[in-house]
Amino acid sequence: xxxxxxxxxxxxxxxxxxxxxxxxxxxxxxxxxxxxxxxxxxxxxxxxxxxxxxxxxxxxxxxxxxxxxxxxxxxxxxxxxxxxxxxxxxxxxxxxxxxxxxxxxxxxxxxxxxxxxxxxxxxxxxxxxxxxxxxxxxxxxxxxxxxxxxxxxxxxxxxxxxxxxxxxxxxxxxxxxxxxxxxxxxxxxxxxxxxxxxxxxxxxxxxxxxxxxxxxxxxxxxxxxxxxxxxxxxxxxxxxxxxxxxxxxxxxxxxxxxxxxxxxxxxxxxxxxxxxxxxxxxxxxxxxxxxxxxxxxxxxxxxxxxxxxxxxxx
Amino acid sequence: xxxxxxxxxxxxxxxxxxxxxxxxxxxxxxxxxxxxxxxxxxxxxxxxxxxxxxxxxxxxxxxxxxxxxxxxxxxxxxxxxxxxxxxxxxxxxxxxxxxxxxxxxxxxxxxxxxxxxxxxxxxxxxxxxxxxxxxxxxxxxxxxxxxxxxxxxxxxxxxxxxxxxxxxxxxxxxxxxxxxxxxxxxxxxxxxxxxxxxxxxxxxxxxxxxxxxxxxxxxxxxxxxxxxxxxxxxxxxxxxxxxxxxxxxxxxxxxxxxxxxxxxxxxxxxxxxxxxxxxxxxxxxxxxxxxxxxxxxxxxxxxxxxxxxxxxxx
Numbered sequence: 001x002x003x004x005x006x007x008x009x010x011x012x013x014x015x016x017x018x019x020x021x022x023x024x025x026x027x028x029x030x031x032x033x034x035x036x037x038x039x040x041x042x043x044x045x046x047x048x049x050x051x052x053x054x055x056x057x058x059x060x061x062x063x064x065x066x067x068x069x070x071x072x073x074x075x076x077x078x079x080x081x082x083x084x085x086x087x088x089x090x091x092x093x094x095x096x097x098x099x100x101x102x103x104x105x106x107x108x109x110x111x112x113x114x115x116x117x118x119x120x121x122x123x124x125x126x127x128x129x130x131x132x133x134x135x136x137x138x139x140x141x142x143x144x145x146x147x148x149x150x151x152x153x154x155x156x157x158x159x160x161x162x163x164x165x166x167x168x169x170x171x172x173x174x175x176x177x178x179x180x181x182x183x184x185x186x187x188x189x190x191x192x193x194x195x196x197x198x199x200x201x202x203x204x205x206x207x208x209x210x211x212x213x214x215x216x217x218x219x220x221x222x223x224x225x226x227x228x229x230x231x232x233x234x235x236x237x238x239x240x241x242x243x244x245x246x247x248x249x250x251x252x253x254x255x256x257x258x259x260x261x262x263x264x265x266x267x268x269x270x271x272x273x274x275x276x277x278x279x280x281x282x283x284x285x286x287x288x289x290x291x292x293x294x295x296x297x298x299x300x301x302x303x304x305x306x307x308x309x310x311x312x313x314x
Numbered sequence: 315x316x317x318x319x320x321x322x323x324x325x326x327x328x329x330x331x332x333x334x335x336x337x338x339x340x341x342x343x344x345x346x347x348x349x350x351x352x353x354x355x356x357x358x359x360x361x362x363x364x365x366x367x368x369x370x371x372x373x374x375x376x377x378x379x380x381x382x383x384x385x386x387x388x389x390x391x392x393x394x395x396x397x398x399x400x401x402x403x404x405x406x407x408x409x410x411x412x413x414x415x416x417x418x419x420x421x422x423x424x425x426x427x428x429x430x431x432x433x434x435x436x437x438x439x440x441x442x443x444x445x446x447x448x449x450x451x452x453x454x455x456x457x458x459x460x461x462x463x464x465x466x467x468x469x470x471x472x473x474x475x476x477x478x479x480x481x482x483x484x485x486x487x488x489x490x491x492x493x494x495x496x497x498x499x500x501x502x503x504x505x506x507x508x509x510x511x512x513x514x515x516x517x518x519x520x521x522x523x524x525x526x527x528x529x530x531x532x533x534x535x536x537x538x539x540x541x542x543x544x545x546x547x548x549x550x551x552x553x554x555x556x557x558x559x560x561x562x563x564x565x566x567x568x569x570x571x572x573x574x575x576x577x578x579x580x581x582x583x584x585x586x587x588x589x590x591x592x593x594x595x596x597x598x599x600x601x602x603x604x605x606x607x608x609x610x611x612x613x614x615x616x617x618x619x620x621x622x623x624x625x626x627x628x
Contacts, residue, residue, distance in 0.1 A: 004420065004445070005413030012443055015417060019424045023437045025403065035439035037404050039458065043357035051406040051454055053444045089339065090351050092365040094452045099319030103329060106318065110333045123337045125349035128452075129326055130367045131318070136446070138408045140365055140454035144353065 033083035036150045045144040048086035052076040055136035066105045068177040070112025075181045077141035078120050079251045082186030083198035085151040086143030088122035093139055096132040120183045155195035156214035160256035162281040168203055168250045169243030170231040176249040192265050196255035202248035207290055217289035220281030256283055347397035350464045359458040362400035366390040369450035380419045382491040384426030389495045391455035392434050393565045396500030397512035399465040400457030402436035407453055410446040434497045463504050470509035470528035472599040474570035479591050482564045483557030484545040490563040506579050510569035516562035521604055531603035534595030
């Protein structure tokens with residue numbers, strides 16, 4: 001008998017995914033930020049489907065503003081839709097709550113949820129409320145994308161430039177509750193990105209997801225990583241960098257652009273958005289290797305565990 | 315401050331639904347068995363979306379066969395899709411499980427879930443696993459239906475004949491875990507039914523839902539209610555009838571057919587299915603009144619609380 005805790009989330013998912021079948025109307029099953037399915041040949045769009053859970057004492061502490069809980073739950077799903085380059089459309093919300101919770105709290109959760117949904121063009125069309133504990137919610141969201149226009153984790157190729165939106169690190173200081181999912185940017189990137197993922201697990205881990213699905217490596221430049229102000233430390237540049245690598249819940253977009261278009265892309269981005277976008281590295285042919293160039297020009301290898309520590313390959 | 319327990323599920327949902335907006339591509343928002351949305355004008359189908367939760371110690375006890383848990387969770391969602399007359403297509407499964415649970419248990423849950431999904435033409439395309447307690451799962455399911463062909467709770471009219479599939483009562487004896495969602499029947503009923511709902515809360519309550527949404531009353535004939543063998547009692551016909559009214563979790567279809575087509579419908583049904591289908595009454599113009607004719611011809615009124623007791627209106 002092996003418990004879920006012993007296996008770890010990654011292996012649990014791998015074993016479960018093996019049991020799922022597929023069908024001709026499934027364009028992309030499990031293993032990306034969302035699933036992509038084909039409704040009919042004439043529909044003019046593919047459908048992008050994702051679900052996300054937000055549970056008390058895991059994704060938020062018990063004193064958290066209910067409105068922020070609703071916002072976070074919906075924004076996480078929106079971030080998944082954004083990472084596929086899809087336009088958010090409809091969502092269902094399942095709430096599990098103890099009978100002793102007051103209705104105003106739940107109304108505030110909904111206020112937050114519907115507010116952030118509406119800001120990004122999505123409408124909540126239903127769901128379910130069940131008595132239970134601890135308090136939590138599951139958001140199911142559907143978006144649309146032109147046929148074959150979804151952006152997958154698997155499209156990066158050797159030589160493609162690697163970009164990230166916004167700044168990274170410090171999510172635990174509050175950003176994890178109040179972030180803006182990069183929906184407009186994700187849709188716009190359909191014209192540019194060869195691969196894309198949203199940063200939920202942290203740059204180190206999500207970079208590895210992109211590398212594995214695309215069968216490439218990445219070389220990133222430490223000094224180019226955009227560090228959030230709240231974790232910058234003038235005396236210790238490594239500390240801020242480690243936050244950017246490990247914190248998770250940044251909900252920025254990490255994506256590649258074919259090398260020949262990288263320069264045109266940068267100009268187009270600056271024209272389109274105020275939000276920062278940094279080229280932090282390049283895809284390499286060394287499949288699975290994530291190499292990091294330090295400020296003094298030393299190249300180190302990010303180890304296979306994802307983000308625990310550096311291992312020198314010199 | 316009012317708690318959810320004080321308000322009751324019905325009022326909680328009413329207050330939350332008030333906060334949801336709508337959009338032009340929403341054909342039917344909250345308040346039916348599932349939501350119906352329009353993908354594009356040319357898609358050729360509408361999309362039907364539903365979600366259902368199955369939680370330990372609420373929808374199943376802790377010793378339950380994991381495979382049966384997975385089956386129940388997916389079958390509940392399939393039953394909602396069936397009640398709209400839609401063809402099941404894709405589902406996402408969110409699992410919440412403690413880290414101490416063994417992987418074989420979760421694999422068995424998936425085995426049950428994928429099995430029942432495949433039987434009804436649905437494929438599981440993704441989802442989410444989160445560490446948490448108690449054990450539970452949320453199923454999000456999407457079906458398709460030709461444009462404007464979904465069957466709502468709101469279409470019954472005075473004079474329409476009221477039918478129910480299968481037999482009712484006794485779900486707690488095991489049927490609530492091992493039922494067949496009426497998917498084939500629901501799709502077939504698109505050509506016949508004017509209104510439809512799946513029986514999850516019990517005949518009395520679900521009949522009231524149909525009456526309220528359709529703005530009609532119903533007169534039902536006690537002797538025509540098909541009672542499950544397991545709750546039949548030769549010495550007490552009322553006892554079996556009360557099970558049929560109150561037990562809930564029958565997951566049969568309750569629907570109306572225009573009176574003029576009722577006879578043709580019955581023949582067509584018998585041609586198409588082995589499953590029983592009983593005409594149990596008729597829709598009346600007395601909006602909100604559910605009247606029951608007893609075996610001795612006495613007509614009684616089912617009270618407003620749904621199913622607690624009979625109140626004579628003589």
